[in-house]
Amino acid sequence: MTYSLENGLLDELIEKHRPLCQQGSLPSYIPALTNPQQHLAGISIIDIKGSRYNSGDYLLPFTIQSISKIITLTMAILDQGEDFVFSRVGAEPTEDKFNSILPLEISSAYPPNPMINAGAIVVTSLINGKTSQEKMDRILNFTRKLANNPEISVNEEVFISERRTGNKNISLAYYLKDANVLLGEVEDVLDTYFRHCSISLTASDLANIALVYSQDGKSLTGEQLIPPMVCRQVRTIMAMSGFYDESGRFARRVGIPAKSGVGGGILGVVPNRMGIGFYGPSLNTKGTSIVGFDVLEELIEKLDLSIY
Numbered sequence: 001m002t003y004s005l006e007n008g009l010l011d012e013l014i015e016k017h018r019p020l021c022q023q024g025s026l027p028s029y030i031p032a033l034t035n036p037q038q039h040l041a042g043i044s045i046i047d048i049k050g051s052r053y054n055s056g057d058y059l060l061p062f063t064i065q066s067i068s069k070i071i072t073l074t075m076a077i078l079d080q081g082e083d084f085v086f087s088r089v090g091a092e093p094t095e096d097k098f099n100s101i102l103p104l105e106i107s108s109a110y111p112p113n114p115m116i117n118a119g120a121i122v123v124t125s126l127i128n129g130k131t132s133q134e135k136m137d138r139i140l141n142f143t144r145k146l147a148n149n150p151e152i153s154v155n156e157e158v159f160i161s162e163r164r165t166g167n168k169n170i171s172l173a174y175y176l177k178d179a180n181v182l183l184g185e186v187e188d189v190l191d192t193y194f195r196h197c198s199i200s201l202t203a204s205d206l207a208n209i210a211l212v213y214s215q216d217g218k219s220l221t222g223e224q225l226i227p228p229m230v231c232r233q234v235r236t237i238m239a240m241s242g243f244y245d246e247s248g249r250f251a252r253r254v255g256i257p258a259k260s261g262v263g264g265g266i267l268g269v270v271p272n273r274m275g276i277g278f279y280g281p282s283l284n285t286k287g288t289s290i291v292g293f294d295v296l297e298e299l300i301e302k303l304d305l306s307i308y
């Protein structure tokens with residue numbers, strides 16, 4: 001049987017997998033992220049012809065969290081060059097949790113990849129800007145451009161919440177500073193990091209951002225926002241490490257470059273085909289939207305979109 005996006009496939013998948021939300025939980029280590037209702041689920045897709053397909057809660061705002069790591073990695077490469085960035089952070093997947101300190105202690109204080117928190121904190125420190133405010137303005141403007149939405153802004157409540165309780169990230173940053181891996185003022189870097197994790201957007205915005213990565217850096221209007229080689233680098237890192245210690249499981253079962261966030265978002269890139277944005281706040285034990293994982297698995301399989 002041949003499936004297409006034209007005849008209600010997204011509605012069907014959202015309703016079929018939504019009940020899985022009961023098996024997940026909300027991330028209580030960031031108190032403000034326990035506000036949404038666990039059953040929410042929505043998806044948005046935009047293909048390279050500009051056709052849009054949506055279902056469910058695709059227009060509800062949520063915080064980008066770790067999906068911002070692909071935006072900051074892109075900017076750091078543009079600002080400092082690929083060689084410099086990958087001299088400060090590795091490109092190897094890990095089997096540790098996203099906020100683990102373990103790899104820094106047992107192998108090298110240079111974080112193994114830019115998607116785990118330690119790596120992303122280092123990447124944030126590499127973004128140009130005299131102050132944390134200037135860096136954040138650049139990150140926000142770039143995000144707005146990628147999403148083609150000038151309204152995108154920071155959710156201050158979530159920012160303040162994580163700034164107060166993000167002790168693991170704070171300790172990671174001080175550890176990196178002590179090891180001379182993190183340059184600059186620790187508290188400034190943390191401010192920027194927590195703020196870019198708190199950027200608020202919708203599944204529809206995520207789909208627009210994903211589309212840019214799927215068409216080698218070109219926006220829907222044809223503007224070259226990212227050089228093709230930088231896009232390829234970032235897609236590769238997503239495919240290898242975008243789901244931390246379940247990146248292998250995601251590659252095996254879904255099979256596209258993608259990035260998860262504990263806000264419940266997933267950004268999925270189908271090269272030369274489409275950008276996908278998903279929102280569902282109930283998380284599995286690895287910090288991935290539990291509904292999103294299964295919706296994407298069935299979607300990619302039905303439309304035969306795996307890159308592998």
Ligand SMILES: NC(=O)CC[C@H](N)C(=O)O
Pocket residue numbers: 064065066067098099117162169197260261262263287
């Ligand atoms: N996986 C995530 O989305 C983690 C992001 C979150 N802000 C943190 O640093 O812990």
